[in-house]
Amino acid sequence: MAHLRDHEGILERVEIAGPGFINFTLSGDCIREELLRLAEAGDDYGRWDLGEGRKVMLEFVSANPLGPLHIGHGRWAALGDVLANLLSFTGHAVSREFYVNDYGRQMELFTRSVEAAYLEMVGEPSTFPEDGYRGAYIYDIARGLFESCGDSYREADPEERRNLLGELAYRQVLAHLKQTLEASGVHFDTWFSERQLHESGEVKRVIAFLQEAGLAYESEGALWMATSRFGDDKDRVLIRGNESPTYFAADIAYHHNKLERGFEHLIDIWGADHHGYVKRMIAAMEALGSPGRLEIIIGQMVNLKSGGQPVRMSKRSGEMVTFEELLEDVGVDAARFFFLMRGQDSAVDFDIELAKEQSQSNPVYYVQYAHARISSILRYAREQGVPIDETLPERSSLELLEEEEEMDLARKLFEFEELVRDAAVDRAPHRLTHYAHEMAASFHFFYTKHRVITDDAALTRARLFLVLCSRQVLRNCLKLLGINAPENM
RNA sequence: GCCCCUGUAGCUCAGUGGAUAGAGCGAGGGAUUCCUAAUCCCUGUGCGCGAGUUCGAUUCUCGCCAGGGGCUCCA
DSSP states (O other): OTTOOOTTOOEEEEEEOSTTOEEEEEOHHHHHHHHHHHHHHGGGTTOOOSSTTOEEEEEOOOOOTTSOOBHHHHHHHHHHHHHHHHHHHTTOEEEEEEEEOOSSHHHHHHHHHHHHHHHHHTTOOOOOOTTOOOOHHHHHHHHHHHHHHTTTTTTSOHHHHHHHHHHHHHHHHHHHHHHHHHHTTOOOSEEEEHHHHHHTTHHHHHHHHHHHTTOEEEETTEEEEOGGGGTOSSOEEEEOTTSOBOHHHHHHHHHHHHHHTTOSEEEEEEEGGGGGGHHHHHHHHHHTTOTTOEEEEEEOOEEEEETTEEOOOBTTTTBOOBHHHHHHHHOHHHHHHHHTSSOTTSOEEEEHHHHHHGGGTOHHHHHHHHHHHHHHHHHHHHHTTOOOOOSOOOGGGGGGOOOHHHHHHHHHHHHHHHHHHHHHHTTOTHHHHHHHHHHHHHHHHHHHHOOSSOSOHHHHHHHHHHHHHHHHHHHHHHHHHTOOOOSOO
16 A cells, blocks of 8 residues: 555545455545536536447337236336337447337237127127227227227128228327327337238248248247247247237347347337247347347336225226326326336335335435526525636636535536446446435435535635536436426426 | 345345445434524444355355245237
């Protein structure tokens, strides 16, 4: 330790702290220097260039567009959106994509369900398909169709009627779904239609490719892919006995399509109920000649509760609390913050009643209050005619910052850069919420202990600078989280 | 039976191959002549169990136990 030389005065002190530990304490000068660097970086503070502009596709939510989004979708939406923000902020060219499963059996069931509800409404005998969609929203849709089209489809050719009604209903649900996601602050760059993959022949082509590569074979009347050769537990069906392609077959074509569009890295966010598909999809990527380019993030489920009692959720039965309802209940900021407070590996118990009751003590308010306080200080300063320097202050003028709480706050601000990097690399957006809370705590603590606007003009200037730095970091953090930074509360 | 996730304070959860493991909620007490008290301060004998790797494991590996999810020519 005696050999350490600190020519630039970075260290305040160095001390031995137990076996194998040496504590280095940053000097006040170093801290002030960092504050200036922070202020200079501004909105870019925390930005990295880890990705070097690489194209990354993040596919998430990808809910079946045949009904309202549930709470779990809200979690994936928040997770995917913030992860995309993080990747973008760390130098990746990120694209957000929603894969629309507008094809196949579920679509068919949905169509038939809407048709049945419509016929019921116009007084025709109808039968709901077995396993059909029975939610109240099906009737809402049918009512809407009835209001706009009247009973003109009563006597129409059944197949034609089904196609028309189904299409109208599906578009309505999809539009509504987009609207809900936009309302939650999530904007997708592309909405990719599964149907398009079938109609363009891409599914057939990718299957043909697998056959030519000797990776697909016929058995028991179906066409199988030899995924077990790439580590899957068993082989998987590509084309069923009834000649319809599986979801898996379309998914292979879909991921092939993503690669063709020039994305170097693919990230899929799936719910835990799909984890059984991971191995076969990874196998498919290898078969396509692109091993290692797909990353699948499995998020654990959200268990909805109400007053401690589990709420059964089933899209078909219609017994569910939708994401939209949750947004209305607790607000976008609280919902996003809440979803991002936990790592995606942990299942979340979301108690609706509790969320409503706790809305006042929700940590998001604590964080936002810090920002409102900062705004309030600045407002007060303006009212008092105190100049707020937008230009960087002289380093010497910051020497007035020497209180413990000031230094602690500054050090907390500096953690932001590495936090952003680590959260991006580790795919851990939830660290942002924890950081925001810690940073807000440091600020509240500083605020309570020291007055910013005083008769001492020089000290006021120095503290205002620290306050501006705090606002900058808080804003950068909240921007990544997609949460508002209010001026007032 | 196989696969994945989880097991940390009364509750909900962070966290790390190293020092005395942290927040919030709940409970009790205290703080406001002053920039918002949606704030702050005080009160805490906790890493499921057992091995292994290591100078050192709550963290990594294996086994076990408990809870959740998945194992369909459903999505």
